[in-house]
Amino acid sequence: MLSDTDKKEFIIVSKKMAxxxxxxxxxxxxxTNLEGDTSLLYIDRVFLHERTGSIALKSLSADGxxxxxxxQVFCTMDHIVDTFKGRNDxxxxxxxxxxxxxxxxxxxxxxxxxxxxxxxxQGIVHVISPELGIVQPxxxxxxxxxxxxxxxxxxALAWGIGSSExxxxxxxxxxxxxxxxxxxxxxxxxxxxxxxxxDMILHLIGEYGAAGGAGYVIxxxxxxxxxxxxxxxxxxxxxxxxxxxxxxLIAPDAKAIEYLQNRPxxxxxxxxxxxxxxxKTLYSDSQATFDNxxxxxxxxIGPTITWGTSPEHTCSVNGVVPEVKLNDNGLEDQxxxxxxxxxxxxxxxxxxxxxxDAAFIGSCTNSRISDLRVAAKILKGRKVASxxxxxxxxxxxxxKKQAEQEGIDKILIDxxxxxxxxxxxxxxxxxxxxxxxxxxxxxxxxxxxxxxxxPETRSHLASPATVAASAIAGHLADPRDYL
Amino acid sequence: MDKFTQHxxxxxxLLQANIDTDVIIPSREMKRVSKQGLGDGLFxxxxxxxxxxxxxxxxxxxxxxxxxxxxxxxxxxxxxCGSSREHAVWALKEYGIRAIIAEGFxxxxxxxxxxxxxxxxxxxxxxxxxxxxxxxSDPQSNRIHIxxxxxxxxxxxxxxxxxxxxxxxxEMLIHGLDAIALTMKLNAEISAFQQQYLKxxxxxx
Ligand code: SF4
Numbered sequence: 056m057l058s059d060t061d062k063k064e065f066i067i068v069s070k071k072m073a074x075x076x077x078x079x080x081x082x083x084x085x086x087t088n089l090e091g092d093t094s095l096l097y098i099d100r101v102f103l104h105e106r107t108g109s110i111a112l113k114s115l116s117a118d119g120x121x122x123x124x125x126x127q128v129f130c131t132m133d134h135i136v137d138t139f140k141g142r143n144d145x146x147x148x149x150x151x152x153x154x155x156x157x158x159x160x161x162x163x164x165x166x167x168x169x170x171x172x173x174x175x176x177q178g179i180v181h182v183i184s185p186e187l188g189i190v191q192p193x194x195x196x197x198x199x200x201x202x203x204x205x206x207x208x209x210x211a212l213a214w215g216i217g218s219s220e221x222x223x224x225x226x227x228x229x230x231x232x233x234x235x236x237x238x239x240x241x242x243x244x245x246x247x248x249x250x251x252x253x254d255m256i257l258h259l260i261g262e263y264g265a266a267g268g269a270g271y272v273i274x275x276x277x278x279x280x281x282x283x284x285x286x287x288x289x290x291x292x293x294x295x296x297x298x299x300x301x302x303x304l305i306a307p308d309a310k311a312i313e314y315l316q317n318r319p320x321x322x323x324x325x326x327x328x329x330x331x332x333x334x335k336t337l338y339s340d341s342q343a344t345f346d347n348x349x350x351x352x353x354x355x356i357g358p359t360i361t362w363g364t365s366p367e368h369t370c371s372v373n374g375v376v377p378e379v380k381l382n383d384n385g386l387e388d389q390x391x392x393x394x395x396x397x398x399x400x401x402x403x404x405x406x407x408x409x410x411x412d413a414a415f416i417g418s419c420t421n422s423r424i425s426d427l428r429v430a431a432k433i434l435k436g437r438k439v440a441s442x443x444x445x446x447x448x449x450x451x452x453x454x455k456k457q458a459e460q461e462g463i464d465k466i467l468i469d470x471x472x473x474x475x476x477x478x479x480x481x482x483x484x485x486x487x488x489x490x491x492x493x494x495x496x497x498x499x500x501x502x503x504x505x506x507x508x509x510p511e512t513r514s515h516l517a518s519p520a521t522v523a524a525s526a527i528a529g530h531l532a533d534p535r536d537y538l
Numbered sequence: 539m540d541k542f543t544q545h546x547x548x549x550x551x552l553l554q555a556n557i558d559t560d561v562i563i564p565s566r567e568m569k570r571v572s573k574q575g576l577g578d579g580l581f582x583x584x585x586x587x588x589x590x591x592x593x594x595x596x597x598x599x600x601x602x603x604x605x606x607x608x609x610x611x612x613x614x615x616x617x618x619c620g621s622s623r624e625h626a627v628w629a630l631k632e633y634g635i636r637a638i639i640a641e642g643f644x645x646x647x648x649x650x651x652x653x654x655x656x657x658x659x660x661x662x663x664x665x666x667x668x669x670x671x672x673x674x675s676d677p678q679s680n681r682i683h684i685x686x687x688x689x690x691x692x693x694x695x696x697x698x699x700x701x702x703x704x705x706x707x708x709e710m711l712i713h714g715l716d717a718i719a720l721t722m723k724l725n726a727e728i729s730a731f732q733q734q735y736l737k738x739x740x741x742x743x
Contacts, residue, residue, distance in 0.1 A: 090704075110573065216649070218624040223721065266616040485566050
């Protein structure tokens with residue numbers, strides 16, 4: 056029998072040995088510890104795209120450096136490529152072709168697998184990496200793209216980096232990383248009908264602020280997370296960067312393993328068995344402690360939308376624009392005033408009174424097959440309001456194909472949506488196609504920043520269901536009215 | 539890479555939280571597969587009257603004559619959040635910015651600064667307000683001094699603020715180190731690690 060002091064001791068020791076999921080993956084990848092809390096981490100996979108990857112590869116080669124382990128480096132054409140039928144290397148974005156050609160040449164030179172413009176596996180990096188089984192539980196994956204955190208949904212440590220860091224990872228297979236603090240965000244309770252992962256993440260950012268996750272790596276967990284499908288988890292994790300987190304993770308469970316089985320780049324045969332055995336060890340020990348814990352009751356989450364120019368400017372889709380926030384000195388928060396002026400909204404204005412010019416379903420947040428199915432369910436047999444430009448851009452060529460097999464394309468086209476080839480498209484504005492000067496857009500993307508989707512366009516972030524409902528209504532609308 | 543040891547310069551305040559990298563440089567200003575030619579696109583949506591134009595907006599702080607040659611920015615929380623585009627840092631540098639003093643930074647942006655010799659420096663809201671007050675009446679005369687070695691920001695002689703920075707990042711900036719060259723010295727260690735690692739995690743090879 057253990058004495059009480061022994062028991063206490065035992066608990067302390069087991070707490071010390073207990074590790075979070077993040078800690079397990081981190082330790083596994085430490086090549087060596089550098090100064091302070093910075094370590095040299097081994098990087099399993101690097102993903103590039105033509106927007107930032109082209110510059111990284113070009114600069115690397117200009118410095119006379121080589122890509123090591125090019126087998127584990129992948130690249131896609133998603134950001135700049137047009138999404139019109141019959142597209143080629145020419146783009147509406149001025150000089151876009153230069154990026155496409157430079158990327159292709161650099162990939163050939165460095166012997167990197169490229170998902171080129173009309174490759175059947177082409178698509179948005181954070182859609183195709185999971186879809187093809189390139190990201191896997193327990194691996195480290197980096198990409199010069201801030202939404203790389205999406206891929207943490209499969210239990211990988213995946214995060215966005217800059218070009219210089221991408222060069223570092225390509226040339227050394229490692230990165231110098233300062234260890235983030237850990238935060239647990241637990242979602243309890245059940246989500247109401249039509250309320251989705253997008254609403255969950257918007258709700259979190261609205262409650263805790265756009266800098267709420269700064270300095271942390273987040274583990275999303277709890278019964279509501281377990282209930283989410285993998286695609287919904289990817290949506291949730293996608294916006295961890297809008298919460299300013301270093302990145303985020305979800306422990307891989309049976310759903311994640313099932314999702315990865317038989318994907319083109321997933322391990323096969325005996326390797327699969329070995330991998331699965333290891334993936335099953337990837338969870339936070341029950342005694343593990345986090346630097347911060349947030350619990351959110353899903354009963355409090357409804358369809359959520361943004362009214363301003365920061366992802367923290369959220370409210371209920373059938374609610375009103377809030378009063379101007381006061382800062383610590385009791386003064387009106389200038390970011391609120393600027394955002395209201397930019398968005399042409401005022402406190403207490405009803406969101407549903409805002410007429411829209413356009414509706415967009417797409418982006419690495421919400422362009423997977425499950426998103427398109429939700430939109431189709433609402434749009435079936437209905438019409439987009441006149442004067443509303445409505446566009447759907449599937450996240451990958453495979454998603455597009457799947458949707459066409461299910462007849463989703465037809466439902467959307469009949470409703471009045473344009474049906475596009477896959478890519479980032481008008482998730483961002485690079486001087487090419489856009490929604491137009493000061494147009495108001497309801498969008499399933501992740502950034503409502505000033506001029507993000509066009510010159511002074513006004514973007515309202517929402518779930519695909521809310522976008523579909525609003526497209527029909529012609530103004531911001533509650534999807535629950537269109538079930 | 540450029541070294542950063544000490545700097546005395548004109549500071550301008552953009553006191554707003556969440557200035558994202560789309561604001562620092564809009565995507566449409568990233569026209570070439572290059573790290574150069576980006577200074578003109580810095581804050582383009584605010585610096586010029588209309589999106590895409592080059593007509594100077596006289597109300598934007600950096601366009602005011604008293605803020606000529608600004609090399610230090612003062613800002614709010616979460617500066618540089620959003621897109622990972624390193625163009626934001628390249629544009630700031632090309633414009634002549636050497637340091638940014640803010641309540642906090644987007645983590646990717648922060649690393650991008652360190653890799654390019656631009657100093658991201660965190661102070662509290664109060665301290666930044668004090669600096670803004672000091673600068674405001676005469677920005678050209680009331681310059682701010684930053685000493686990275688001592689980790690201090692000085693406004694008027696009596697106004698000295700200490701700041702924190704990780705030792706590794708301080709080293710990089712002070713000596714203008716190239717992280718890749720530094721890591722390559724550890725190549726033997728990396729190879730040994732990789733060999734062991736891939737014996738265990740065979741499917742990741
Ligand atoms: S869809 Fe939008 S947010 Fe996602 S990677 Fe492309 S541009 Fe970035």
